[in-house]
Amino acid sequence: MSTSRLIPVVLIVALVLYGAAWRHLHDERDVFLQENYMDYTLPSRVTGPAAMEFKGIVSDFLFLKVITFLGEKIGKNEQLGVRHFNYLEESVNTITDLDPYFWDAYLFADMLFTWELGEYKAANKLLLKARQYRTNDYRVPYYLGFNYFFFLKDNINGAKYLMEASKLPGSPYYLASLAARLSAYALEHRTGIIFLKEMIRDTENERIKNDFMLRIKTLEIMDRLEQKVSEYQKNYQKQPSSLTELVTAGLIDKIPDDPYGGEFILLENGRVYTTSKMVRQK
Structure with a gap:
């Protein structure tokens, strides 16, 4: 040929x-x-020696693996459960054992564990771990303070960590006064808005930013409704039995739509809540 x-x-x-x-x-x-993603995560006592001088690279790879796993679950609209949480917690612990200064991993876990999974203690445990290494980073005690205030309703610990954050380089000027005010009063919606706006400035992840913006929008609606409830109480010397009475009294045109798909309701203590719990409804 x-x-x-x-x-x-x-x-x-x-x-x-x-x-x-x-x-x-x-x-x-x-x-x-x-x-591969859901089988298991090798503990750092195994991956550490195996990684030798490449711990940072291995840590980055494992973090990418976790992000990919989570992205697939979100893309398929799968509900995250206990098994997923255990996998994610073990993975982030391994990642931060390999690189204890890896802020993105700590922040990712804090956002996911608090807002999505309700695992507040696990989130704080990781932040306390970060606090041992990132000693001059105000964001670590800042997020600890937010978690205690917003999720755990613990004003004492919340104020303590915010005060700590206010003394570190680069911290927002208002932290000290905010901590002092919140040590005496329960968290209000407007305070949550302040925290979330600061968090938006702290992250470059567009998905997280969009989530925060949606939460801010919802909290702003709830805050405005509570102001109208206070106005109703002042005008009629009694508390409205429902948000519908605000419409009847001409204080609002209609009950606003919940951006998450739930319904805003008035609690007996005068606070406005949402049935969605600020979780997207299917």
């Missing part, structure tokens, strides 16, 4: 082999994505 005829044959064979190899790799990738 001449060389001119041999070249096309070789090219065809090469293309067939390439196609078969690509299909095999694609199938293997699917198996990896489906099975």
Whole structure:
């Protein structure tokens, strides 16, 4: 066979082999994505020695793996449960054992554990771990303070950590006065708004920013409604039995829609709440 005829044959064979190899790799990738992420996470006592001087690189890889896993679950609209939380907690612990200064991993876990999973103690445990290493980073005690105030309703510890944050380099000027005020009063919606706006400035993740903006919008509605409840009490010397009475009294045109898909309701103590609990309704 001449060389001119041999070249096309070789090219065809090469293309067939390439196609078969690509299909095999694609199938293997699917198996990896489906099975590898949820099997287990090797503890740092194993990955640490194995990583040798490449702990930072391994930590980055594991963090990317966790982000990919979570992205797939969110993309499929899957509900996160106990098994997912255990996997995520073990993974972030391993990541931050390898690189204890890795702020993105701490922040990711704090956002996920508090807002999505309700695992406040686990979030604070990781932040306390970060506090041992990031000693001059005001964000660590800042987020601890927010968690205690907003989620755990613990004003004493919340004020303590905010005061600590206010003394560190780069902290917002208002932290000290905010901590002093919140040490005496229960958290209000407007205070949550202040915290969330600061958090938006602190993250570059667009998904997290959008989540925060939606929460701010919801909290602002709840805050305005509570102001109208106070106005109603002042005008009629009694508390309205429901938000509908604010409409009847002409204080609002209608009960606003909850951006999360729930309904705003008036509690017996005069606070406005939402049935969605600020979680997107399906």
